[in-house]
Structure formats: structure tokens, C-alpha cells
Amino acid sequence: MTTTPAVHFIELAQRCAEGYTLTESEALALLRARGAELTMAIAGAHWLRERAFGNRAELCSIINAKSGRCPENCAFCAQSAHYKTQAPVYGLKSVDEIVAGAVKAQQEGSHCYGIVTSGTRIRDEREWETIFEAIRRIRSETAIDPSASLGILDESTAAKLAAAGCVTYHHNLETARSHFPSICTTHDYEEDVKTVRVAKRAGMKVCCGGIFGLGESLEQRAELGFTLRELDVDSVPVNFLNPVSGTPLEGKSDLTPLDCLRILVLLRYLLPDKSISVCGGREPNLREFQSWMFAAGASGTMVGNYLTTSGRDRETDLQLFRDAEVEVDGCC
Numbered sequence: 001m002t003t004t005p006a007v008h009f010i011e012l013a014q015r016c017a018e019g020y021t022l023t024e025s026e027a028l029a030l031l032r033a034r035g036a037e038l039t040m041a042i043a044g045a046h047w048l049r050e051r052a053f054g055n056r057a058e059l060c061s062i063i064n065a066k067s068g069r070c071p072e073n074c075a076f077c078a079q080s081a082h083y084k085t086q087a088p089v090y091g092l093k094s095v096d097e098i099v100a101g102a103v104k105a106q107q108e109g110s111h112c113y114g115i116v117t118s119g120t121r122i123r124d125e126r127e128w129e130t131i132f133e134a135i136r137r138i139r140s141e142t143a144i145d146p147s148a149s150l151g152i153l154d155e156s157t158a159a160k161l162a163a164a165g166c167v168t169y170h171h172n173l174e175t176a177r178s179h180f181p182s183i184c185t186t187h188d189y190e191e192d193v194k195t196v197r198v199a200k201r202a203g204m205k206v207c208c209g210g211i212f213g214l215g216e217s218l219e220q221r222a223e224l225g226f227t228l229r230e231l232d233v234d235s236v237p238v239n240f241l242n243p244v245s246g247t248p249l250e251g252k253s254d255l256t257p258l259d260c261l262r263i264l265v266l267l268r269y270l271l272p273d274k275s276i277s278v279c280g281g282r283e284p285n286l287r288e289f290q291s292w293m294f295a296a297g298a299s300g301t302m303v304g305n306y307l308t309t310s311g312r313d314r315e316t317d318l319q320l321f322r323d324a325e326v327e328v329d330g331c332c
């Protein structure tokens with residue numbers, strides 16, 4: 001026997017659209033929904049997504065601009081110097097290489113292009129100048145919005161990034177505060193929270209989310225969602241663990257496709273008017289349910305390759321958008 005009337009989720013979605021914040025018990029009910037309850041919960045998320053974004057989805061792309069040798073010990077990360085993986089290792093790419101990636105991303109329909117570097121933070125002034133110049137050129141030579149994911153930020157560098165034309169700063173919290181010590185011990189969770197606030201004060205939008213499937217509980221999945229709501233982030237990248245050989249989470253696979261949909265549903269109810277994009281790990285975790293991510297509340301997805309793993313080919317993703325009857329600028 002069901003414990004939550006399925007229609008309750010539709011009513012709950014309507015209340016969320018009017019500014020209501022879920023209780024913890026309501027959040028957990030969404031994460032535990034099964035059968036008809038889940039169908040109704042998805043319908044509510046779909047309604048919230050279309051209410052805020054219509055039937056359109058936004059695409060984003062990234063460039064792995066500096067890879068490997070990261071001093072952090074994040075248990076999921078192929079680029080950590082603490083683990084032996086097959087991830088590429090190289091220094092910061094040139095301005096021309098970074099800009100060329102932006103041009104290609106624009107041609108393929110992406111609205112946002114992220115410059116991503118490994119490491120806790122950028123310390124080398126020459127690297128900063130390369131990044132600033134690349135952002136300036138992307139703003140002047142393309143119509144795509146430049147984004148950056150460069151680790152921990154202070155007030156001064158955040159202001160310089162914004163002045164160079166960086167539209168969005170990306171900095172994931174990765175998981176719930178209560179679960180973070182099980183995933184990373186080389187820096188404190190509060191440093192990540194502070195970086196989000198620093199970027200917002202500098203006038204940049206903030207793209208902040210995490211990775212699910214790291215061994216967190218349902219309560220901790222909800223906890224991360226509530227933290228993102230509290231921080232009032234502008235967009236949320238949702239990643240699902242794609243375990244990497246050589247890392248502590250090698251071989252871990254806790255998520256089912258419907259778990260992934262339930263996570264998206266929860267985030268849409270918590271963040272009814274925020275952009276939610278499905279990024280790394282969608283292929284191995286959602287599997288045959290990839291097209292359902294939009295019905296479950298996602299308003300966008302990452303296309304092309306990820307940091308250390310390959311994405312799907314463009315034509316396959318274009319077919320996915322058509323099958324889901326979702327419109328994407330520059331694609332279909």
C-alpha cells in the first residue's frame with residue numbers, strides 16, 4: 001500500500017512554484033517514490049521545468065584546460081595525484097587552444113563554455129593571464145558565455161575574472177557537508193561554500209552542484225539539495241558517479257536509472273526556477289532512461305567530452321533531443 005497519495009506530488013509542485021520550501025520528510029518522500037507515485041512526482045517536476053523554461057533545453061560544453069597532478073584527494077577523481085589512474089597529465093593549454101574550443105562549442109549549439117583546470121586553485125600569475133586573455137577573446141570573438149572552474153577563489157581574483165568577462169563561475173560542493181569528510185580530507189567544505197559566495201559577490205553567476213552515487217544516504221542527497229537552495233545558486237550541474245579505476249571508489253555502482261530520475265525530481269522541486277543540467281555519468285547511469293531526464297526536471301545537459309571520459313557523439317545526442325521532443329538552439 002502506498003503511503004503518499006500520488007496526487008500529493010502534483011499539489012506539492014504547485015506549492016513549490018509559489019515559493020514553498022520542501023520539508024525534509026517531503027524531500028525524502030520524493031527520493032523514495034515508486035510506481036505511480038514516482039510517475040506523478042516526475043509529472044510535477046516536468047510541469048515545473050516547462051513553467052520556468054518552456055520546452056527548450058540548454059547545452060553546455062567544457063575544455064579540460066589543465067589536467068592531472070591535483071593535490072586534493074577527492075575519492076572519485078581521476079586527476080588526483082593521490083591515485084594511479086590513466087587520466088592525462090598536462091599543463092595549461094594556450095589561449096588559442098582554449099578559444100578554438102569555444103568556437104567549436106558554439107557551432108555545436110552550446111550556450112556556455114567552461115574552462116576547467118585541475119588543482120586546488122590557480123597560483124601562477126602567467127596562468128591567470130592566459131585565462132583572462134582567453135575569456136576576453138571568447139567574449140569578443142564568439143557569442144557563447146565563458147565559464148570558469150578554477151578551484152578556490154579569493155575576492156581579488158574573482159573580481160578580475162568578472163572584469164575579464166567571465167559570466168559564470170563553476171564550483172561544485174560535490175556532496176553533502178555531512179558526507180564530505182568521507183570523500184575529501186585535503187580541504188574543508190566551508191572553503192567551497194565560501195568560494196560560491198565570493199563568486200556571487202563579484203557579480204558572476206554561480207554554477208554549483210555535485211556528484212551523486214558516492215555512497216551518500218538519501219538524507220545526504222536531500223541535504224545537498226537544501227544547501228544549494230540556501231546558497232541561491234544560479235544553475236546546478238548534476239553528475240552521477242562514473243567510477244574510475246585506481247580511485248577509492250573504483251567499481252562502486254549504487255545508482256539505478258530511476259534513482260537518477262528521483263534525484264533530478266528532488267532538485268527541481270527544491271529549485272523550481274533554476275537551471276539544472278545533467279553532466280558527467282549520464283550515459284552509464286541513466287542508460288535507456290536518458291531521454292527521461294528532461295521529464296524529471298532537467299533543463300539542460302552537457303554535450304561533448306567530459307574532463308577525463310568521453311561523451312556521446314553529436315548525432316546520438318541530437319536523436320535523444322528529438323526523441324524527447326525537446327528543442328535545443330542550434331541543434332534541432
